[in-house]
Amino acid sequence: MKNPTLQIEKIVDETKDCRSFFFESEKLAQAQPGQFFMVWVPGVDEFPLAASYTSDSDGTFGITVEAVGDGTRALYDSKIGDHIGIRGPYGNGFEITGKNILLVCGGRGTIPLALLAENAAKKEIKIDAILGARSADKLLFKDRLEKATNVSIATDDGSAGVKGFVTGIADEMLGKNKYDCVYTCGPEIMMFKLLAICEKNNVPMQASLERYMKCGIGICGSCACGSVRICKKNVMASSELKELSAFGTEKLDKAGRRVKA
Ligand SMILES: Cc1cc2nc3c(=O)[nH]c(=O)nc-3n(C[C@H](O)[C@H](O)[C@H](O)COP(=O)(O)OP(=O)(O)OC[C@H]3O[C@@H](n4cnc5c(N)ncnc54)[C@H](O)[C@@H]3O)c2cc1C
Ligand code: FES
Secondary structure, eight states, X not given: OOOXXXXXXXXXXXXXXXXEEEEEOTTGGGOOTTOEEEEEETTTEEEEEEEEEEOTTTOEEEEEEEOOXXXXXXXXXXXXXXXXEEEEEESOOOOOOSSEXXXXXXXXXXXXXXXXXHHHHTTTOEEEEEEEEXXXXXXXXXXXXXXXXXXXXXXXXXXXXXXXXXXXXXXXXXXXXXXXXXXXESOHHHHXXXXXXXXXXXXXXEEEOOOOOSSSSSSSOTTEETTEXXXXXXXXXXXXXXXXXXXXXEEEOTTSOEEEO
């Protein structure tokens, strides 16, 4: 099957490590927050990236990438006019429920949550967000979150906001306020700890999980987390995560070996 490609229309530097790329496609612009695309850089590799911007009105959408290896570096270095293969959207999106929600964003996990914040804000939902990163210069989509939510910030080195982890702030906020649902994406250990905090406070949580993905459509098994193919689910509810013994413990690496999550 021929992999269709789209031309890069616009590029925006978001932080010193993350860059967004914009394309035109009415179909792909329908992606929901939490859904992802399989992104193919011709001659290099194909890998999953979350939908980071969508626009119903003009059919444009964006993806945001942090260069961590060969594939993401090749996309990061791409120029306006270059052609990139994009298939999807795949996986479940977040389901927006309730009138008072909390977003807990860790590092590049902020990518799908910034889009979720903007969509939820259009529904007049009260949104609090906790944004975390290793340092101030790595805080992603701070401006987008500030427009749609009340943001609290945590950095590992204390260069912005509270020195510490987003889970510390989440513990305090969930103890003080009543939320209908908590939404999260970020390092798995962060989401694992957050699940325990949500359980303690009887609040449901939805989390977008990362696993090593090859096909993106449930065939190859490289994204398996226990018995679940994460590419088919992607966003999982706390009730499902509790049943998943591999959540927070193990995943498959590039070669299909079991490693620590
Ligand atoms: C559903 C989903 C959505 C994602 N959305 C985004 C996004 O919006 N923006 C973004 O920058 N990244 C996102 N990622 C992570 C991104 O797919 C990986 O960073 C990418 O596959 C690395 O490819 P590479 O060829 O550059 O690096 P590789 O050479 O394959 O790997 C380089 C390093 O990255 C690690 N790595 C590779 N794949 C993953 C993975 N799936 N999860 C965690 N670590 C990995 C490797 O262990 C290695 O240390 C997402 C991942 C998933 C599963
Ligand atoms: S990536 Fe192939 S089954 Fe999920």
